[in-house]
Amino acid sequence: MKTVIIGGSATGMGVAAKLKRLDEKNEIIVIQDKEYVSLGACGIPYFVGNNFVDAEILIARQVEKFEKSGISIINNTKATKIDFENKCVDFEDEKIFYDNLVIAVGAKPIIPDIKNIEANNIFTVNSKEDGIAIKNIISDMSKVLVIGSGLIGLEMVENIKHNTKAEISIIEKADRVLKNLFDEEFSELVEQEIKSQNINLYKENEIMEFIKGSDNKVCGAKTIKGEIIPCDVVILSIGVSPNTDFLKNTKLELENNGAIKINEYCETNIPNVFAGGDCCSSLSYLYKNSKTFYLATVANKQAKIIASNINQIKSSKFVGALGTTIIRFFDLELARSGENKMFIQMNNIETKEILIKDKDHTNYVAGQQELWLRIIIDCKTKEIINAQMIGKNKSVLRIYGLVGLIWSRTKVNEALEQIDLPYSPSFSRTTDIIHIALSKLI
Known part of the structure; x- marks a missing residue:
């Protein structure tokens, strides 16, 4: 069985590596438009900031290591056309046929039409x-x-x-x-x-x-x-947009923003053609609306699903994402998960929300800082649909617990108000900010 993968980043190389682990007889060919594969693009700002000096650290796994495992990589090459009827990919002056095709071309930076935008700096x-x-x-x-x-x-x-x-x-x-x-x-x-x-x-x-x-x-x-x-x-x-210009005017179904439409199995509308990562629209976990998540976490999960479904081990499904994100900005740390206000308002979802401004730990331990938490619940389901935090000293890592509550669709009620959160003077207060928020919401 021959699988051709277009794109050598998180989804593409994740599919390639897992397919090879599942069955070393799988023939896998990756077409990549750069010299390298497996770029950790999220690390670029930290390389610029001199957190590390060797740019090769941005590469999770070298081409040579993939090739040693039996994965063929055609690098510095762009796929220019796909003949879906004859199961063939064109690149440069060559053609390659496939049994299964994975499109994992990622997203491209949005470059506005501004005079002199092509300048060298x-x-x-x-x-x-x-x-x-x-x-x-x-x-x-x-x-x-x-x-x-x-x-x-x-x-x-x-x-x-x-x-x-x-x-x-x-x-x-x-x-x-x-x-x-x-x-x-x-x-x-x-x-x-x-x-x-x-x-x-x-x-x-x-x-x-x-x-x-x-x-x-x-x-x-x-x-x-x-x-x-x-x-x-x-x-x-x-921002970025799906890197799918070469797929326009084909039989492949695309969203209005150019993202490839896929189902829960990461299948496109064309048999034996899969897609995942930043070039696709995916399901939002809470309301099953279509959304493009430009997140490496989503790309990695979809890679495993695609590989499993190609190998026909099981019918793996992508159940959706929450768009959970976290960022450090100097001393500030922010985290969030769930649907944003724009989606809530556009869909006329009746909600109840609370904003709590508290402290991250007890006042008799040095370094106490402010910690803010907003929780939004759907009045109809009594489930949390959005959580946002801002604080310092990693106090916003409480978002992990809140994501668990959102993911499990836990009802906000008196039982949840008694959730057994950990307490220690250097980490929290006896009544944590999450307890306060839940109590106010009830």
Whole structure:
């Protein structure tokens, strides 16, 4: 049985490795558009911030190790066309036939149509090469402009600030940072931290033109409000979109955003064609709505499901995701899980919510810090559908417990109010913030 995999990141290589473990006779060929596979792209900001100096650490497993296990990798090559009827993939001047096909091409950075966007000192955060280039160009004298204040943008800001004395500016189109993930109260605390770090923040604003200097490099950015932001390094982190342009106008069903439609078995509408990871739409766990999760955790889970279903061991299902995320931003730590306010409002879900502002542990142990928790429940089901936390000193790791409650669809009632959480003066208070929130909700 021959399986061809297009894409050599988390999903693609996860499928390849598990298929080989399940049956070493499986013939597996991976087509990858870069020299390397298994890039841990989430580590790029931390490489830029000098948490480690060898860029090869970003590679989880080298091509040679995969090939030693019998997995063939055709690297530095792009698949250009798929003939689904004849089960054939075209790349360059060659064709390769398959019994099963896995499309795991990931997502590509969104690059806005702005004058001079092609300049040499404008970067995305998508590849090992991006990380090396950004790290090499930024110095203490740099003026860095980060476009976008999502998770990757803020991680880049933090790491550049830690590693250099560069002047940093953030420009955000929305009216606040992290808008799609956290509620306004949480965004305000992050924005206060941005200010305290002497980082410039431009909200409800966007770049309309980059001002080009010498050597095809930009020296400034003109905003829609007429300001000129000086910059000699620009980092684009305004989001990503499914990398599926080559699949348009085919029989493969796509969502409006270009994501591949898959069912719970990670199958597409075409027999023997599977897909997973950032290039797909998946199920949201709570309401089974279609959603694209740009998360490595989802990609890894879907890789196992695809491999099992190809090998016909069992009918593995992807049951959905909550979009659980966590981020450190200087001393602040934020975590969240579940549906956001936009989805709740669009679907007219009647909810009850509580915001608790408390402390992370007892006052007689040094280092006590504020800890905030928001919980939203569905009034009809009495289940938690959203949890958000912000604090310090890893206190937001309580999100693990809350995710368990969301995942198990536990009812918020008097029994849950008595949940037996751990207590120690250096970790918590006798009545934890979770107990307080549950009590208020009841």
